Amino acid sequence: MSLGNILPYILSGISVGGQYALIAIGYTMVYGILRLINFAHGDVFMAAGLMMIYLTASMPLYVSVPLVIALTIILGFCIERAAYKPLRTAPRMSIMISAIGVSYLLQNLALYITGGLNKNYPSLPWISDTITIGTAVTKRVTVITPFLTIFLVVVLVLFINHTKMGMAMRAVSRDFETAQLMGIKIDNVISATFIVGSFLAAIGSMLYFTNYAGVVPTSGAMPGLKAFVAAVFGGIGSIPGAVVGAFIIGICENLIKGSGLTTFSDAFTFALLIIILIVRPTGLFGEKQTDKV
Amino acid sequence: MKKQTKTTVNVILIIALMVVILLLSVFLPSSSMIFLVLKKGAIYSLVAVSMNLLNGFTGLFSLGQAGFMLIGAYTYAIFTIPDVGKDAIYMYFSGGIIHFTIPVIVALLLAGIVAAIFAFLIGLPVLRLKSDYLAIATLGFAEIIRAIFQWDKLGPITNGSNMLRKYPTFDSIITGLTKYPSMDKLFKSAPWFENYLITMLPILISGICIVIIVLLINSSYGRAFKAIRDDEVAAEAMGINLASHKMMSFCTSSFFAGVGGALLAMYQSTIQASAFKSTMTYEILLIVVLGGIGSVTGSCIGSFLFIACQEWWLRGLDSGKFLGITAPGIFRNGFRLVVFSVIIMCVVLFYRKGIMGENEFDVERIIKRFRKSPKKKKEEVSGNG
Numbered sequence: 001m002s003l004g005n006i007l008p009y010i011l012s013g014i015s016v017g018g019q020y021a022l023i024a025i026g027y028t029m030v031y032g033i034l035r036l037i038n039f040a041h042g043d044v045f046m047a048a049g050l051m052m053i054y055l056t057a058s059m060p061l062y063v064s065v066p067l068v069i070a071l072t073i074i075l076g077f078c079i080e081r082a083a084y085k086p087l088r089t090a091p092r093m094s095i096m097i098s099a100i101g102v103s104y105l106l107q108n109l110a111l112y113i114t115g116g117l118n119k120n121y122p123s124l125p126w127i128s129d130t131i132t133i134g135t136a137v138t139k140r141v142t143v144i145t146p147f148l149t150i151f152l153v154v155v156l157v158l159f160i161n162h163t164k165m166g167m168a169m170r171a172v173s174r175d176f177e178t179a180q181l182m183g184i185k186i187d188n189v190i191s192a193t194f195i196v197g198s199f200l201a202a203i204g205s206m207l208y209f210t211n212y213a214g215v216v217p218t219s220g221a222m223p224g225l226k227a228f229v230a231a232v233f234g235g236i237g238s239i240p241g242a243v244v245g246a247f248i249i250g251i252c253e254n255l256i257k258g259s260g261l262t263t264f265s266d267a268f269t270f271a272l273l274i275i276i277l278i279v280r281p282t283g284l285f286g287e288k289q290t291d292k293v
Numbered sequence: 294m295k296k297q298t299k300t301t302v303n304v305i306l307i308i309a310l311m312v313v314i315l316l317l318s319v320f321l322p323s324s325s326m327i328f329l330v331l332k333k334g335a336i337y338s339l340v341a342v343s344m345n346l347l348n349g350f351t352g353l354f355s356l357g358q359a360g361f362m363l364i365g366a367y368t369y370a371i372f373t374i375p376d377v378g379k380d381a382i383y384m385y386f387s388g389g390i391i392h393f394t395i396p397v398i399v400a401l402l403l404a405g406i407v408a409a410i411f412a413f414l415i416g417l418p419v420l421r422l423k424s425d426y427l428a429i430a431t432l433g434f435a436e437i438i439r440a441i442f443q444w445d446k447l448g449p450i451t452n453g454s455n456m457l458r459k460y461p462t463f464d465s466i467i468t469g470l471t472k473y474p475s476m477d478k479l480f481k482s483a484p485w486f487e488n489y490l491i492t493m494l495p496i497l498i499s500g501i502c503i504v505i506i507v508l509l510i511n512s513s514y515g516r517a518f519k520a521i522r523d524d525e526v527a528a529e530a531m532g533i534n535l536a537s538h539k540m541m542s543f544c545t546s547s548f549f550a551g552v553g554g555a556l557l558a559m560y561q562s563t564i565q566a567s568a569f570k571s572t573m574t575y576e577i578l579l580i581v582v583l584g585g586i587g588s589v590t591g592s593c594i595g596s597f598l599f600i601a602c603q604e605w606w607l608r609g610l611d612s613g614k615f616l617g618i619t620a621p622g623i624f625r626n627g628f629r630l631v632v633f634s635v636i637i638m639c640v641v642l643f644y645r646k647g648i649m650g651e652n653e654f655d656v657e658r659i660i661k662r663f664r665k666s667p668k669k670k671k672e673e674v675s676g677n678g
Contacts, residue, residue, distance in 0.1 A: 037425045086642055092424060093354055094645055097582050100575050101641045105634035107572070112627035221571065225436075228429060267440040270433025277426055278418050 008136035009258035015142040017250025018149035022204030023227035024242040026197025032173040032237035033193050039099040040079055042224015043106035044198055048072040048205035049215040050110055056122040069202045076198025077191055110217035118214040128210055141210045153243050165192055173237060229273040235286025302656045315489055323488035326605040332495045336556045337596035339499040341580045342506055342589050343549035349587035350510055351542040352522030354428045356574050358550050360435030363569035364411055365404035365551030366558035367442060370457040373400045378459040386448040397461050401555050408551025409544045416543045432571055442566040458563040467491045495556055502549050507589055518542050579637050584647050591649030602633060
């Protein structure tokens, strides 16, 4: 394969990687703090896509885009308050089951609202335009995604390292109970985490679905799982790790698609997960954990 | 109550249930929804109990059930499709490469065995992982299995992403009995008997499998599983080999999930790999939660309730009419599932123990409850176990 042939795949890989990264951050932050795989995160991402479809149908874009972001944040916040907060002292399995329940609910709700039909995603001006890079013809969103992702991640890292809330987040993820004893309002910190995660998922969904024809109720599940794998790959709890992992997975997946093994592009992601969990369970950038009896 | 009397009571209960089903099939038309619920509920009971063995009794949070059901369903279908129909079914793969069939019972066993072999291979790396990592890894494996079965290079065996059909189903097995003159005469004189047998077949097979699982749970292995669930470190200190016990639980669970998958294939009369999505695993998990994690009878009750709600009682929510209220605007396609998932969320959040908690259905306790305080009767009926 010459470079000209694989260039389109690499480009779309980088783009998809950026979109996965935005979702993966939501997973990794929540996992860092609550030790919970937020199965509903992928469905929040899907819900953001559906909201975009319904809102752009009746409103101009400069109203609907901020509105979608705001509504997604509210959705994430409500899910945390309604489904996870009451279970804070329950065994971990209960919270995970609750997360699966929320995911099931969101998918069914989406099925009800859309009537099971494929809804066409609105084309956003400028970023949906077609451009040509070298031999590859692609949408402008492909080029924008990585830069936007990196910009958002830098902002996020600054937020976590230099603000009071960021410091609280780090403290809570290090030690839940001690942080509480030090006077950190844990519920606020957790809500803030969900808000950040949902915000990034909303942005991610706009970038992701622009490349696809439409949104169906299950279209959040796969990207969600892949983003989670990316988070594990990079070391769960580590934001740069999640971003690097997401880019690697995005690129590999598209290269596999390019080599004609499309069936296995999803399987590859999970094979990677299992290998990484066995060889290096803490991921690329994760901190080593010790088991206590 | 003595153990012996308890067994007698249980046997009487089982016979009573069979008689009830018999009466139902005498007085109701065979198209009644109740038979569908009984059949599908029995199959889901088996799968739910097999998942409960893993999640509730061994404490391994696995989400691979749909993958193992897929293996079971496909194994069954591939080996039982009659040669006559193969050309039509494998039309894109020139009739497939398997040109023999095996008896249904053998195929059912084989379905379980193949699923267990896959589970063994998957378990080697995966069972070293803990809680949520195990969950996500098994979920991932289920997805990989689905991808492999849909791969068109394997088409001559699995028919790629196309449907498999025309293999023996519950209906066709029982109607096939008419080739014996005595059965033919019986069916002709009592047409309801045919429907009774069709309904009883899945119930019987699932029942036998569930009894085997219960025996396993009550054996010393089962106690070891529970010890692992409660405290791994302590269990290991007491001399339980963690790796081998976990593997055993995982393989057994997958075996029965495989059989369950084969039964589901028999029930549905066509199967396609794309139906075995992670949503299916989630549904089974929710059944287990609904019935109570760590209760076999809970899982059975949970799955009959789940199937009855999904297929029958809440159907009206989809078609515009429910409990006499007609509102086609709200009660349209999909509303049933929304209501349903809200109910499940309520159970998960406010009623975490499910219907049975960790208890089993026990006649003695119910009788005691009745005697002690007649007021509590209502609670017991609604299932506060």
